[in-house]
Amino acid sequence: xxxxxxxxxxxxxxxxxxxxxxxxxxxxxxxxxxxxxxxxxxxxxxxxxxxxxxxxxxxxxxxxxxxxxxxxxxxxxxxxxxxxxxxxxxxxxxxxxxxxxxxxxxxxxxxxxxxxxxxxxxxxxxxxxxxxxxxxxxxxxx
Numbered sequence: 001x002x003x004x005x006x007x008x009x010x011x012x013x014x015x016x017x018x019x020x021x022x023x024x025x026x027x028x029x030x031x032x033x034x035x036x037x038x039x040x041x042x043x044x045x046x047x048x049x050x051x052x053x054x055x056x057x058x059x060x061x062x063x064x065x066x067x068x069x070x071x072x073x074x075x076x077x078x079x080x081x082x083x084x085x086x087x088x089x090x091x092x093x094x095x096x097x098x099x100x101x102x103x104x105x106x107x108x109x110x111x112x113x114x115x116x117x118x119x120x121x122x123x124x125x126x127x128x129x130x131x132x133x134x135x136x137x138x139x140x141x142x
């Protein structure tokens with residue numbers, strides 16, 4: 001933007017000073033941008049419905065057994081389960097009256113990390129009756 005300092009003949013400048021006008025317009029533009037509501041983008045997704053009608057393995061009111069095989073597959077009363085399902089079963093058994101016994105039997109070849117992870121899930125649940133079974137097979141190892 002060119003700016004003239006006026007003529008040397010002493011006449012006043014006839015041009016309007018637009019700098020304050022531009023400053024006010026920028027402030028108004030910033031205020032307008034701030035007050036515009038944020039656009040929310042919603043993506044509607046049709047989630048699949050579980051058509052699997054299999055019933056979970058029943059929780060025995062007397063005793064339940066958690067086993068871990070050498071490949072690291074965790075089973076509840078003989079049926080393979082994941083950690084979330086195992087936690088649900090443990091929470092349900094802890095709420096039963098009287099609380100059923102929980103037998104824990106990892107395979108000798110099972111990885112320690114998997115056994116430790118499952119024991120942590122059992123500990124975080126409210127189960128109070130936990131027993132390790134199958135340890136008699138190791139009595140001659142020590």
